[in-house]
Amino acid sequence: MKGEKCDVVDIWQILGKRWSLHILKNLSTNGTVRFNELRRLIPEISSTVLSQRLLELEQEGLITKRIYSEIPIRVEYSLTPRSKDLENILQQLSNWIVKWNAHEKKKEPKTFPQMSKS
Amino acid sequence: MKGEKCDVVDIWQILGKRWSLHILKNLSTNGTVRFNELRRLIPEISSTVLSQRLLELEQEGLITKRIYSEIPIRVEYSLTPRSKDLENILQQLSNWIVKWNAHEKKKEPKTFPQMSKS
């Protein structure tokens, strides 16, 4: 709870980018997934960005890329032990949000403009 | 672990922005902090951005803003119960990073350019 430099910030900025969480979530749910399969699971993402996110996540050691040199080529992505460990934390974050959303809703309606997305 | 709409994504995009975490961390450490005090604690942030982040965090119910109409005016920010609850999760995230950093370091040196910041 003190220094730890700022590695948290680094990973945070990657995970904070659009679609990162969606990707992890889908890999979590579906196990091993191919590139275009991911595109179908996340219809709004473009191949450009999907490719970027996958590269970043791979470089952070959060996903594994396996290439099968068949014809046509097949590429599969999956979570690493590291990111499976992360899943717990994300789950807690999710719980935290649900918990405090309920709170808020009761206390004050609050005028959030268009915070909802997707 | 399924739908929950995408509230996680919403808060994620806010927390993923630059300085958000620094601000929460400083409020966590120092309790109640004034605007310019925060600027001193986070020397690289501009007042423009600090102001933005504070507003976003307040709207998300993560910080409390208290205004004292003195002369000169005094404004104090502090964490809410909600964000104190969040602290735990952030701490776990921090632990997770440390844990797996150590792992990586042993297995493969890996050429991370300049991952350290701040």
Add this chain to the structure above:
DNA sequence: CCGTATCCCCTCCGATACTG
């Protein structure tokens, strides 16, 4: 099938200057 190359928009962020 699995991406990269380009282009373009748009938001974020920082610097500076200015008000109550």
Add this chain to the structure above:
DNA sequence: CAGTATCGGAGGGGATACGG
């Protein structure tokens, strides 16, 4: 002291088109 107004640059993200 605690911000807002404005502007400019940098980088993220999407659409399209193309290549291995």
